[in-house]
Amino acid sequence: MPARTTVLDQMGGVAGFVYSTVPVIVFVTANTFLPLAVAAGVAVATGLVLFIVRLLRGERLVSAVGSLLGVAVAAGIVAWTGSARDFFVIGIWASLAGFVVTFGSVLARRPLTGVIWNVLHGGTHAWRSDGAVRTAHDLATLAAASVFGSRFAIQQWLYLTDSTGGLGLARIVMGTPLTVLAALVVVWSFRRSTRRLIAAGSRPDAGPRPVT
Known part of the structure; x- marks a missing residue:
């Protein structure tokens, strides 16, 4: 599939x-x-x-x-x-919060998707020490940050211009379609992490790795 x-x-x-x-x-x-x-x-x-x-x-x-x-x-x-435009205010500020969390995690060198992947796999993998894996999660988390950031920027502008119809259109166009695109990048980063870290850890010659 x-x-x-x-x-x-x-x-x-x-x-x-x-x-x-x-x-x-x-x-x-x-x-x-x-x-x-x-x-x-x-x-x-x-x-x-x-x-x-x-x-x-x-x-x-x-x-x-x-x-x-x-x-x-x-x-x-x-x-x-x-005010009709306030129907969308929760989503607008939720997008800002999502952007701050995801982009901030990249700046802190702990991309959020990598943290989540590691937690889901027992929290024992040194994923940050593998450059390819770290890069994959940087890209995945930045993809999520881009979705959140673009939603906030465009919908906040429409909110300030009091365009309720524009807000409705933006909510639809920037909702599920953009989320699916970002999720595809996240799925790719998860699969890359699993192939590199779990597969390497299962080899007999693979020694223990420190968790960072």
Whole structure:
């Protein structure tokens, strides 16, 4: 199975993309024709319907609840501030936080994807001492940082210009598609680490490596 297909499946497949975009489309469209409070309510109702559909499909409760909660909180902020653009404010600042964490980990010479890979494999591998592995995780973490950074920069600009429609379009275009592309780089870095470190560690002549 191609890596792109595998990554998309792990993120919920085409259905996952639909679940994340439908409430946004509904809110932006409803806001064009209906009062703001009603548009927010319609978005929450849509999220509730999708929540029930996901449960009937046998999806994980945590994932379904998380999506519904996200829509509900966004709608609550809109009701509180009275501004349609605030439907997207949580995602904008979450993108900034993601950029700071991922890019900061590269600057600290501990790229986040490498840290995660090592934890998932027992935390005993000296992955930072292998130049090829470190480079792979630098690239993977920078790919994630690029996604977060571009989302924040573009959506914050649209937020400041009060372009609710633009925010909705950016949320869709820069959501699952960009995440899949970044995830492909992460998958590549994980596979490279596994081939080099675990395979080398299993050879009889491979001595113990210090963990750094």
